Amino acid sequence: MKGNRESRVFTRALELDIDLPDIDLDLSSLQDDQGAHIEDGIPVSFGNDTEALEALESGVVIIDHKHWGRLRVAGEDRLTFLHGQSTADFLAMQPGRGCSTVFVDRKGRTIDLALCLIQANSVLLLVSPSRRKALLSRLDQYIFFGDKVEVSDVLEQTVQLRVAGPGSDGLLQSLGAAGLVGQPEGSHAVFGAGSEPVVIAVGSGFSAQGYTIVASEGAAAEFWQRCIKQGAVPMGERAYEQAxxxxxxxxxxxxxxxxxxxxxxxxxxxxxxxxxxxxxxETLSKLNNLDAVKQQLWGLHLAASAAPGDLIMDGEEKCGKITSFTTLPDGQHVALGYVRCRSRGVQVDLEGKQVTVNGGSARLVRTPFATHMEGSTQAVKDQQ
Known part of the structure; x- marks a missing residue:
């Protein structure tokens, strides 16, 4: 992976308790042996979706996200450049730290949510699979003459894994990465796996406790194998989407x-x-200062099946739209959707609100990941 030498500057030659990867060890072969159903190189399921979801709640899972995007931003002006390109304060970041940031367009509309890892001489951006090429093109477009910035795509040179669940701290400790336990999201270090570097960062990518790993193919395969031996349950993309x-x-x-x-x-x-x-x-500042957010992302528990695009109704009135839907292994229907959050000019508390989707009942619920604006006025229960 590019940038290995620079990263060792601030990691003090930390070592993981895993062996030098075998020359013929590859991640897909390990996953085949574990019963993975693979489509387009992505493990969709290991035939254990229920077990994996339970392990996420009470143990630890490991997830293959090698299809997620990885961009490297280098050059003397990299932090100033990224500071102007997204919502996080990059100028306050130091090597070994990191943050989540949102890339938005000029109207403040969302392009992608990324995890950024600040290394000694570069920044590693972990982005959504479908946004990698667009963000690479966008960043290249905003590099002006005289800017000391270089952006490169390191997808092919690296693999991205995630471990998540309450057992993830113990797993990292058993592998020799105890120093990251309890650190803020984005904190990371480079460890040695034999002669190969492994970047481990705090944060699972969603609100479950966990870590994100970026490594070469061989080191990632060895890391995966060691985690499985330590009791981690492999989670496929279908169960990840449900989670x-x-x-x-x-x-x-x-x-x-x-x-x-x-x-x-x-x-x-x-x-x-x-x-x-x-x-x-300008747009985001105005929305924040004027308490002008009119809709919010909420979770829904539904009595029946739904699909993205289905309307959320408050009586006879449209109040939102479903954006994601899944049925859990236990038969529970859950969804995400944007819902109007203002009534008569006042922000309302939507938690527990009863609505309908496709004529079936549904209830709005808070989700662990989202942080809603409370607004400048006291939020009140919607009495409508």
């Missing part, structure tokens, strides 16, 4: 689109209110 919706993590092409802004998506913690100018700042 994502249950936890309320917005996804590109569903909740993260040009139809919505980060404040509506519950991404307040990724939007700095004190930094200087950035693309979309």
């Amino acid at each position: 994502r919706i249950s936890y309320g993590r917005p996804a590109a092409d569903n909740e993260l689109t040009e139809d919505y802004n980060p404040l509506e998506a519950g991404l307040q913690t990724a939007v700095s209110s004190t930094k200087g100018c950035f693309i979309g700042a």
Whole structure:
């Protein structure tokens, strides 16, 4: 992976308790042996969706997200450049730290939510699969003459894994990465796996406790194998999608689109209110200062099946739209959707509100991931 030498500057040659990968060890072969159903290189399921969802709640899972995007931003002006391109305060970041940030357009509409890892001489951006090429093109477009910035795509040189669940701290400790336990999201270090580097960052990508790992193919395969031996349950993409919706993590092409802004998506913690100018700042600042957010992303528990695009109704009146839907292994129907959150000019508390979708009953619920704006006025229960 590019940038290995620079990263070792501030990691003090930390070592993981895993062996040098075998020359013929590859991740797909391990997953085949574990019963993975793979489509387009992505493990859809290991035939254990119920077990994996239970392990996410009470144990630890490991997820293969090698199809997620990974971009490297280098050059002397990299932090100033990224500071102006997204919502986080990059100028306050130090090597070994990181943050979530939102890339938005000039109208403040969402492009993607990214995890950024600040290394000694570069920044690693972990982005959604469908946004990698667009963000690479966008960042290249905003590099002006004289800017000392280089952006490269490191997807092919790396693999991205995630471990999540209450047992993830113990798993990391058993592998020799105990120093990351209890650190803020985005904190990371580079460890050695034999002669190969492994970047481990705090944060699972959604609100479940966990870590994100970026490594070469061989080191990632060895890491996967060691985690499985330590009791981690492999989770396929189908179960991950069910967990994502249950936890309320917005996804590109569903909740993260040009139809919505980060404040509506519950991404307040990724939007700095004190930094200087950035693309979309004027709109987001106005929405925040004037308490002008009109809709919010909420979870829904439904009595019947639904689909993205279905309307959410409050009596005879449309009040929102479904953006993601899934049925859990236990038969429970859950969804995410944007719902109008103002009544008579006042922000209302929607928690527990009864609505209908396709004529069936549904209830609005808070999700662990979203952080809703409380507004400048006291939120009140909607009595309508």
